[in-house]
Amino acid sequence: MDWTRVKFDWNHARAFLVTAEEGSLSAAARALGMTQPTLGRQVAALEDELGIALFDRVGRGLELTESGDSLLAHVRAMAEAAGSLSLTATGKSQSIEGTIRITASEIYAAYLLPPILPLIRQKAPDLTVEIVAKNDISDLQRREADIALRNAPPEGDTLIARKIAxxxxxxxxxxxxxxxxxxxRDEGNLQRANFIGMEHNDRLIGGLNEMGLGVTAQNFPYQTSDHLVHWEMAKQGLGVGIVPVWLGDSTRDMARVDCGLEPIAYPVWLVAHKELQTSRKIRLVFDLLASEVPRLLG
Incomplete structure (x- = not known):
């Protein structure tokens, strides 16, 4: 079916789009500020207009059918066009200026984000970028920042998240x-090894033990809640630290410790308020980060 030739009610299309993005009628209804029955009727009306099923029920959630998945990209394009029209009408799209706050963990704030800042400056010379170096993932909810770079997905319905790397x-x-x-892997070597601990160090010990490295609290004579201090202590020879591979491998006089373990994988999420859909400056910086962070991580 050529979806570009299909005519239907935009309210019904919007109901379908938000339901697809949220994964359930209840979450989509909250996001749109309407009752679940009303939203359900709008989605059903779109299915009637098109003569196809858009969702399959899986447990308490919904999954797109093949037809629904095909339609989704076209409806997203419609939503983006509508958002651009709204921005232009209100004058918000005329300039990119003011301050934008990006929050990231201390390691990312100190080593990953600085190489990206000149590119943001080049694209938006009137924009001031403030970096908020924090490991607390709740700072976006408190409106302490506009965009967050995190290693865990956000909770709640007020944020937009994308796993980028x-x-x-x-x-x-x-x-x-x-x-x-x-x-x-030699028990004697392990017993005399000094590790640099972190906040909630029992979790770190448990994680290393699950991976097969039998450490105990006796291996951690030093501890800090600051990731930059943790790395500096390792660089000064106080013991073994844990940092991203791209940082450790690129740091002079530092080396991977021979222990037989595979690198520890963790996701990188880019998170923003739903204002992302109506703010040009947030969209610009969000898209630049989504492009540049994976490149810098290699």
Whole structure:
């Protein structure tokens, strides 16, 4: 079917789009500020207009049918066009200026984001970028920032999130300390190894043990809640630290510790308020981060 030739009510199409993005009628109804029965009737009306089924019920949620998936891209394009029209009409699209706040973990804020800032400056010379270095994932909910770069998806219906990459962490120490330790698969080497702990260190110990590295609290004579301090302590030879592979491998005089473990994979999420749909400056920076972060992570 050529979806571009199909005519239907935009309200029904919007109901379908939000339901597809939220994954359930109840979540979509909350996002649109309407009752679930009303939303359900609008989706059903669109199915009647098109003569196709758009969703299959799976448990308490919904999954797109093949026809619904084909339609989704066209409806998204319609929504983007409507958003652009609205921005132009209100004058919000005329300039990109003011301040935008990006929050990220301390490691990302210090090492990953700075190379991207000149590109933002080039695209939007009147925009001031403020970096909020925090490990707390709730700062967007408190409106402390406009965009967040995080390693966990957000909770709640007021945010838009996109998984943009996978990152990998590993155990690093100075080259001298790594050579002195030897292979940590040797029980004697492991017992005398010093690790640098983090906040909630019991979780770190449990995670390493699940991966097969039998560490105990005795292996952690040092501990910090600050990730930059953690990395600096490792760089000064106090013990073994955990940082992203791209950072550890690119740091002079630092080396991966021989322990037989695979790199630890974790997702990278880009998160913004739903204002992303109506703010040119947020959209510009969001799209730049979505492009540049995966590139820098390699």
């Amino acid at each position: 996978e990152d990998y962490g590993y155990l690093f120490s100075t080259e001298d300390y790594a050579e002195k330790l030897g292979d940590l």
